[in-house]
Amino acid sequence: MRRLHLQFYLAILATLALFVVASMIFWHLSAPMRRDAWGIEAAGQFATALLPAPDATPGERQRKLDQVREHLHANLALYDADGLRIAAAGDLPDIPKERILRDTGPVTRHAGMWIVPLEDGRRLVVRLPREHHRPSAARMLAVPGALLVALALGAYPIARRLTARLARLQSGVEQWGKGNLAARVDVEGRDEVAALARSFNDSAIRIEELVNAHKMLLANCSHELRTPLARIRLGIESLSAHPNAATREEIARSIAELDQLIGEMLLASRLGALDKLEHIEDLDLLALVAEEAAHFEREVEGRSVIMRGDPSLLRRMVRNLLDNAAKHAGGATRIQVDRHEGTATLAIEDQGPGVREIDPEKVFEPFYRSGGSGTGLGLAIVRQIAQAHGGNVRYTPGGEGGSVFIVTLPAGKEDEH
Numbered sequence: 001m002r003r004l005h006l007q008f009y010l011a012i013l014a015t016l017a018l019f020v021v022a023s024m025i026f027w028h029l030s031a032p033m034r035r036d037a038w039g040i041e042a043a044g045q046f047a048t049a050l051l052p053a054p055d056a057t058p059g060e061r062q063r064k065l066d067q068v069r070e071h072l073h074a075n076l077a078l079y080d081a082d083g084l085r086i087a088a089a090g091d092l093p094d095i096p097k098e099r100i101l102r103d104t105g106p107v108t109r110h111a112g113m114w115i116v117p118l119e120d121g122r123r124l125v126v127r128l129p130r131e132h133h134r135p136s137a138a139r140m141l142a143v144p145g146a147l148l149v150a151l152a153l154g155a156y157p158i159a160r161r162l163t164a165r166l167a168r169l170q171s172g173v174e175q176w177g178k179g180n181l182a183a184r185v186d187v188e189g190r191d192e193v194a195a196l197a198r199s200f201n202d203s204a205i206r207i208e209e210l211v212n213a214h215k216m217l218l219a220n221c222s223h224e225l226r227t228p229l230a231r232i233r234l235g236i237e238s239l240s241a242h243p244n245a246a247t248r249e250e251i252a253r254s255i256a257e258l259d260q261l262i263g264e265m266l267l268a269s270r271l272g273a274l275d276k277l278e279h280i281e282d283l284d285l286l287a288l289v290a291e292e293a294a295h296f297e298r299e300v301e302g303r304s305v306i307m308r309g310d311p312s313l314l315r316r317m318v319r320n321l322l323d324n325a326a327k328h329a330g331g332a333t334r335i336q337v338d339r340h341e342g343t344a345t346l347a348i349e350d351q352g353p354g355v356r357e358i359d360p361e362k363v364f365e366p367f368y369r370s371g372g373s374g375t376g377l378g379l380a381i382v383r384q385i386a387q388a389h390g391g392n393v394r395y396t397p398g399g400e401g402g403s404v405f406i407v408t409l410p411a412g413k414e415d416e417h
Helices: 004-050 058-072 097-102 137-177 192-241 245-272 285-295 311-329 360-364 378-388
Strands: 075-079 085-089 108-110 113-117 123-127 281-284 306-309 332-340 343-350 392-397 403-410
Touching: 004 058, 004 137, 058 075, 058 085, 097 123, 137 192, 192 245, 245 378, 281 285, 281 311, 285 311, 285 332, 285 343, 306 311, 306 403, 311 332, 311 343, 311 378, 311 403, 360 378, 360 392, 378 392, 378 403
Parallel strands: none
Antiparallel strands: 075 085, 075 123, 108 113, 113 123, 281 306, 332 343, 343 403, 392 403
16 A cells, blocks of 8 residues: 555544444443443332332232333332242242342342332342343444444545645655756645645755855856966966976966865865854954954954854954955955954954945855956855854945955853953
């Protein structure tokens, strides 16, 4: 059985069938006894009204008992207050005196017979005909059978509707698995199936974005790699024909640029697949920024901020920001580290041309170009590192032109001293 809706449907029917069978067995075993007990108790009250007084003659007792039998359609025996049988109507075995006098409750059962105490102390023994005890099989099966059929008809649409949604979800997953990354599934309802569909759509969107980003990264990298490779090839050809120091320096610079680009590609790829930071420790953001700024001969202002993070990644983030300012604006004019309500901030300002785009977020895209110059992967890596630490980076125009890049990161507890 491979169809899920049939499995659900048959499971529901099997459960209902077991319930019906168990109910029938229980009712068959207990219901007649309860029903007979209620009937016998009522019969005892009826017989009390018809039976003669305890001091009636034997003939009068027998006549009255025969009348009661005709009304009740049952075999009867009458016992006096001392437990002795004084009259009988029908074939009933004698019951020992001790058993007759044992119970004083309303109705008791003995060997298929009912013992009914009367108000005057006598006992009336009643045995119903066999057909009153066992209803026919057809009557027993009619109502439960009809109930089972009705439930079976009602359960099938429910099982089919549930599994139909799973089938549509499966179809969407198969389309996505065949390479259609834009495939999505409809979110129907608010139950677990809808939550599964929603999770699939979220995952599909994320994976599609990652795949598209990697495709764009590879396309841009292939383009960027051609420039240093072309220079290296021309330099080697020129060096073979006319060896000189300038050509050697140009080849060395192109190789360094190529090596840096490959390193950035590998780092961007690793950060894109990073779920959590690999190395975390307490560090002073001001000291870390000051060490990197010293390589660019720049001073840092602000105050010490303790935070937890990966020192090597944070150094790379600061280095990329300072290198971006050096390439496009002649260097940073202000570097400041501060703290505000549990957040560490790093602001790097320059006096360059700024960003001539309507959307300043574009500068954080890989190989963004504006005005003929590009940023490569530097700023994209800055954002990846900041986000990996639970922060972010944004661009704002400078007060008198230029650019300001502001990184926000979670700070640790402030030092009380």
